[in-house]
Amino acid sequence: MKEFELKYGCNPNQKPARIFMADGSDLPLEILNGRPGYINFLDALNSWQLVKELKEALGMPAAASFKHVSPTSAAVGMVLPEKLKKACFVDDIKGLDESPLACAYARARGTDRMCSFGDWIALSDVCDATTARLIKREVSDGVIAPGYTDEALEMLRKKKNGGYNIVKIDPDYMPPEKETKQVFGVTFEQGHNFFRIDRELLSNVVTEKKDLPEEAVRDLIVALITLKYTQSNSVCYAYDGQAIGVGAGQQSRVHCTRLAGGKADTWFLRQHDKVLSLPFRKEIKRPDRDNVIDAYINKNEEDCCAEGVWQKYFTEQPERFTDEEQRAYLDTISGVSCGSDAFFPFYDNVQRAAASGVSYIAQPGGSIRDDAVIDCCNRLGIAMAFTGMRLFHH
DSSP states (O other): OOEEEEESSOOOOOSSEEEEESSSOOOOOEESSSOOOHHHHHHHHHHHHHHHHHHHHHHSSSOOOOETTEEEEEEEEOOHHHHHHHHTTTTTOTTTTGHHHHHHHHHHHSSSSSTTTTTEEESSSBBBHHHHHHHTTEEEEEEESSSSSHHHHHHHGGGGTTEEEEEOOOOOOOSSSEEEEEEEEEEEEEOOOOOOOGGGGGBBBOOOOOOOHHHHHHHHHHHHHHTSOOOOSEEEEEEETEEEEEEEEESSSHHHHHHHHHHHHHHHHOOOOOHHOOOOOOOTTHHHHHHHHHHHHHHSSTTTTSSTGGGGGGSSSSOOOOOHHHHHHHTOOOOEEEESOOOOTTTTTHHHHHTEEEEEEEOOOOTTTTTHHHHHHHHHHHHHOOOOOOOOOO
16 A cells, blocks of 8 residues: 545645655555544554564563653553552453553553543554453554454454554564655655664763662663653653653643653552542443542542532542642652653752652753752752753654
């Protein structure tokens, strides 16, 4: 297939629309089901690069959940602890521990379930039946993978009344050295970002604390590769092989750090016993549970514990999750890794990261205030590596 006609571009008024290879060659993908759209393909091709690089860097199956050309999360296939299984709503999946790919997707989808609603999924390996079983019951637009088992494909083809988007990508495809795009009729050209992120990139540790344990190296690599495919400015927190908070597209770096930190805090708090034991009514659907849990933790649009409100969701009125309880719980957390796609210009980023349990940081360095940022890390006992490489993505 040399081109594929799309229903429309970013918006319904943007017609005609298509994807094609400028050199006239065949597209490196095959549409097995559905009719993906313009934004679907932007998500698919960006997310595929992310999981492919994670697999190459860490040697483990990887998955990503994408929305509007940025990842909500990405993860490698590590077995989930029992509390995390419950927080991700996958504790009922038989055979989950035997499928590293399914574990990776359970982590990626379970990180920020509100933002992952209607996501695009990327899988580094052939989609197996266990992974397909997870995907089938979530609200999602589509999936890209290098292949699908017969059983997995049969399951996924039934999703969305037979209209679910399923894309198969050639895992050996490599893009050309130069890439182009147009903005307002002007053509831009640049070299494709082939920059490799690996252990060596973390060798320049500039703080008093020098030790980067293997778990931190893994998580910093997860954070940095995730950032490579996140709309800039961006900051990513990672823990236990997964991105647990992504702050994307903010003009101020500290706002990225705060946004990512808030998401990381919510991810940890979802695993608190008080949240795991919320007495939901049986008929409450998964997306509604996600919204209520977010409201319960973050106390936003609706007071779900209030009289006259809790009855809609729970079989009994839950105790409130106080700010003091939350802070006490978060203060027990450490060992979180944090990556930034460009340098920290002020030490307030380090202070905010530390409030979410960050013990390790990787950032390019190069600010005129590097000394103040390093001093802040030293005061807080954080190890920080300067990578020397910016990871902007637009």
